[in-house]
Amino acid sequence: MEFSPKVKELQERLNKFMDTYIYPNEALFHHQIEENRLAGNPWRTPAIMKELKEKAKAEGLWNLFLPESSLGAGLSNYEYAPLCEIMGRSTHFAPEVFNCSAPDTGNMETLVRYANEEQKEKWLMPLLSGEIRSAFAMTEPAVASSDATNIEADIKKDGTDYVINGRKWWTSGALHEDCKVLIFMGKTDPENPDKYRQQSMILVPLDTPGVKVERALTVFGYDHAPHGHAEVSFTNVRVPQSNVLLGEGRGFEIAQGRLGPGRIHHCMRVIGVAERALELMCRRALERKPFGRPLADQGVTRERIASARIMIDQARLLVLNAAHMMDTVGNKVAKKEIAMIKVAAPSMACQVIDWAMQAHGGAGVSQDFFLAAAYASARTLRFADGPDEVHRNQIGKLELAKYKV
Structure with a gap:
């Protein structure tokens, strides 16, 4: 490297x-x-x-x-x-x-x-x-949003405007006082026989009449202020047609283009989280002496530290490989590698953080260390930008395709 x-x-x-x-x-x-x-x-x-x-x-x-x-x-x-x-x-x-x-x-x-x-x-x-912040309104509470074709939010033309109705949640960042605009995904052509051409993305200023932040959602009790995760309703929200991105029916295409970089960024960051958790685990293991000897002298502790080191380095190499492919052959060709890291990196981080918490005892789940909050965030990444099951399914299909005649 x-x-x-x-x-x-x-x-x-x-x-x-x-x-x-x-x-x-x-x-x-x-x-x-x-x-x-x-x-x-x-x-x-x-x-x-x-x-x-x-x-x-x-x-x-x-x-x-x-x-x-x-x-x-x-x-x-x-x-x-x-x-x-x-x-x-x-x-x-x-x-x-x-x-x-x-x-x-x-x-x-x-x-x-x-x-x-x-x-x-x-x-x-x-x-x-850095003058403003933004949010991405895609996931909906009423449908299985891991399949983006299920999205029900309605975008209808009316004169020179679009009128939007729907309800979104896990709209991360919408609660932040500096959030001024949402990228909203909904259906402009729900009857289109091509289910991947039914959706569009449109820019919606957060202060548009009819946009209402209903509540903050918590992750294991954390509200992640000042960023937050919002449930947002859209009732007869009127925006000009000039706010549509790329054109009608291009929403799914935009989503695929957006989520690739988003996924790899999440994986890059969570490797840093795991590294810090391992550092804390090692320091704790050397400092604490239950039953008369340091935790570091316990075989199970050393085994976990070794496994954590291996898992972090494996995930980092997978991420760097995916990044290299994105740079050289493009996000679309690198879709398998992006899916692989999206499964591997958050799962790795959850395990490493869990071991670090165990080494800290009760302190590990308290607010005195960053571990509990880090675990909540890492666990969330197994849903965000597509759940593990969806990515594994895609990886499996791509692997099987090599052997079809």
Whole structure:
């Protein structure tokens, strides 16, 4: 795994920034969220986030993704991977500091690829500068959304507008006070015999009449403020037809183009989470001495540490391979490799974090360590951007296709 001098230099600068500003301020970040909660608005951006965003921007550690655009840092997916992993070590804090957090990264890549110039000027540029945030409204509570063709949200033409009706949930980021726009997926042509041409994607400003954030959803009790996960209703929401992305019937195509990069970014970040969990497990094992000797002297502990090291490195190599293929043959050809990492990386992280929690005893599930919150996030990734079962099914089909005559 040899990276270019440019990437090595960015790794060094990014690690220095993490050591100087991110890790020392994690507790303050969460404290400020709780202060905002007590003041009645947990979705407000903590002051430390605003401060560190300016520092990251000033140091050129900003918008490090966007491999296909001159608007990014000029890095390929392969080159971005080790940087995204570093940011993932503080998964609830660091990525946003560098303007590299979900769902904004996926939404920005979507706008770069599929938006027209007017749409880019209105929404992409403020997102790139960090002035606003965004959300992606695809999943619905009433249908099995792992099959995107099930989506029922209705988008109908009326004059020069579209009128939208539907209900979405797990619309991550919609609760954030800086969220100004949603990328909404619904059906413009439900009777089309091609079920993959029934859907469209459309830009919906969050302050449009009829858009209502109904509630915040929690993950194992975590509300992930100030980002959050929202259930959102759309009642006779009227937006101009010029807000459609790429054109009617292209929603499924856009979704496939968007989710590939989104999936690999999640996997890159979760490897960083797993690395940090392993570090904590090793330190704890050396410090704690139950029954008169360190945990590190227990055979089961060493076995778990060894297994964790193997599993993390395996997942990293799979991710780098997928990134390389995305760069060289494109996301569509790399779909099997993307599906493989989407299964492997979150499952690996869940296991490593679980072992780390076990080494910490009761402390491991408390708020005093990042492990419990990290586990909740890693477990969520086994659903987000497609559940394990869907990806395994696709991998199986692609593998079987090699042997069909």
